[in-house]
Amino acid sequence: MSININPNANDPSYRYKMEKINTYQTGRGGNCHTVLDNIINISSQLNTAPDILVNYIGNVLGCNTIKTQHNNNNYIYNLKGHYQTDKIQEIIYNFIVFATLCNKCNIPELTPDVINKGKHSTLNMKCSACGKSYELIGNNKYNLKLVESMIKYYTLNTFVAKKGTMVTKTDNLNEFNPF
Ligand SMILES: [Zn+2]
Numbered sequence: 345m346s347i348n349i350n351p352n353a354n355d356p357s358y359r360y361k362m363e364k365i366n367t368y369q370t371g372r373g374g375n376c377h378t379v380l381d382n383i384i385n386i387s388s389q390l391n392t393a394p395d396i397l398v399n400y401i402g403n404v405l406g407c408n409t410i411k412t413q414h415n416n417n418n419y420i421y422n423l424k425g426h427y428q429t430d431k432i433q434e435i436i437y438n439f440i441v442f443a444t445l446c447n448k449c450n451i452p453e454l455t456p457d458v459i460n461k462g463k464h465s466t467l468n469m470k471c472s473a474c475g476k477s478y479e480l481i482g483n484n485k486y487n488l489k490l491v492e493s494m495i496k497y498y499t500l501n502t503f504v505a506k507k508g509t510m511v512t513k514t515d516n517l518n519e520f521n522p523f
Contacts, residue, residue, distance in 0.1 A: 349390065349452050350445055351437045360452050362389035365436060367429045370422075377410070378423040378432075386436065390444050390452065391506050394421060396497055397439060400490050404435045442487050443494070446471035447478060455505065456480070458498045465495045 349360040366381040380398065387394040395411070398421045402409035408424040444452045451473040459466045459479075470477040482488030 349440060350450055351440070352450075362386055365429060365433050367427070367432060369426045376424075376426045378425065378427045380421045380423065380432070383421050384419070388506055390440065391454075391503075392439075392444065393497055393501065394419070396490070396493055397436070399493050400439050400486065401432060401435050403489050404438070404486050405431075438486075439490070442483075443480065443490060446474060446476060448476040449474040456494060456498050456503055458495050461499070465499065467491050467495050467498070 345364045346361045347364050348355075348358045349362050350358065353360075363382050363385050365383070365386060367378050368381060370377045370379060380401070383398060384394050387397050390397070398409050398411070402423060405423065405425070405427060407427075410422050410424065412420050412422075414420050440452070444454065446452070446454055446469070449471060451471065453471050453473040454469040455472060457468045457470065459468050467480045468477060469480050480491055480494070482491045
């Protein structure tokens, strides 16, 4: 099922879509887990790394997260404990509002960039839709931790924008010509 990335966008033709989170619960007692079934697809639709998103979900819920390798390069992400799908979807929306949508135009076209190294690192977000560039600053304890984990991740890994989501500037070859 496809839903709007921006939880406040009611326009049915809104172009930025993602999958609704699917989860299932396994185990019992001290060995229960919630499997985040399609979190890799969702991360890709949000232009973020699954590690970043899953760490954020675990941090908000106050639970451990487990990443296990399964066939070559496929990973399965799960949470320790049983959690409701709706709650996890709500946390994903909070992530999106803070870290995926531009704070000026609300379009999910941000490219993160780590400024400086070590202790003085900050995270800059640049919007390819409206051109705004701003520092992402955590406004609560979860978001502070999220910014930290994004700085850590993008210090070690290059941001790769998913093709087909970001606006590509197309040359305007059919400019209006009155003659
Ligand atoms: Zn923008």
